[in-house]
Amino acid sequence: MLLEQLRGYLSEMNISATEQQQSQLVGFVEMLNKWNKAYNLTSVRDPKQMLVRHVMDSLAVSPYLDGKHFIDVGTGPGLPGIPLAILNPDKEFVLLDSLGKRIRFQKQVKFELKIDNISSVESRVEAYQPEQKFDGVLSRAFASVEDMLTWCHHLPAQDGCFYALKGQLSEQEMQNIPAGFTVAETIVLKVPTLDEQRHLLKITQ
Numbered sequence: 326m327l328l329e330q331l332r333g334y335l336s337e338m339n340i341s342a343t344e345q346q347q348s349q350l351v352g353f354v355e356m357l358n359k360w361n362k363a364y365n366l367t368s369v370r371d372p373k374q375m376l377v378r379h380v381m382d383s384l385a386v387s388p389y390l391d392g393k394h395f396i397d398v399g400t401g402p403g404l405p406g407i408p409l410a411i412l413n414p415d416k417e418f419v420l421l422d423s424l425g426k427r428i429r430f431q432k433q434v435k436f437e438l439k440i441d442n443i444s445s446v447e448s449r450v451e452a453y454q455p456e457q458k459f460d461g462v463l464s465r466a467f468a469s470v471e472d473m474l475t476w477c478h479h480l481p482a483q484d485g486c487f488y489a490l491k492g493q494l495s496e497q498e499m500q501n502i503p504a505g506f507t508v509a510e511t512i513v514l515k516v517p518t519l520d521e522q523r524h525l526l527k528i529t530q
């Protein structure tokens with residue numbers, strides 16, 4: 326059932342995924358649903374809604390990613406990083422969150438679904454000093470754009486950029502973008518069956 330739903334959405338979004346990737350994406354929803362009962366990972370309780378609101382919403386970002394080495398800050402259970410890693414095995418994703426139980430969930434997902442291109446870091450983002458900087462710094466439902474840029478300014482490589490996945494954009498939030506950062510692109514994302522607005526801000530430094 327979930328698999329059929331996923332296939333329909335992938336075709337609507339013009340995204341191709343192998344059988345193995347499809348089964349990993351469904352496996353991720355099933356694990357999210359199972360662990361959610363004890364770990365409180367998301368307020369979305371219905372697996373069909375998890376597929377739309379978490380997996381498809383994350384995958385909508387995939388066509389816009391430039392580079393190979395990404396970090397997803399405030400990733401929680403691995404959103405958008407895990408669906409993006411499943412779809413892009415040639416890219417690497419560091420999943421960072423300050424809460425240990427979310428990190429434990431990500432590690433179990435990596436192990437059970439055999440996702441080789443993710444690694445988890447338990448840290449506050451402000452304190453994290455990576456050995457290698459990133460082509461892209463991703464976030465979804467993490468913080469205001471202002472706070473994200475202030476806390477994460479040390480993470481992108483020279484030509485790297487920020488990708489903030491947002492709902493409705495408030496004028497005030499856009500006005501508060503700190504000096505030295507530029508919104509290079511504002512992309513309107515289409516997520517099947519979701520009426521609310523979804524935006525991807527691509528921000529350079």
Ligand SMILES: C[S@@+](CC[C@H](N)C(=O)[O-])C[C@H]1O[C@@H](n2cnc3c(N)ncnc32)[C@H](O)[C@@H]1O
Pocket residue numbers: 398399400401402403404405421422423424427448449450451464465466467476
């Ligand atoms: C609302 S959740 C969003 C999770 C996920 N990105 C999503 O889209 O569902 C925000 C997450 O950011 C984490 N977080 C908040 N402040 C943080 C910080 N300063 N450093 C690292 N993680 C942080 C929280 O632990 C939480 O998991």
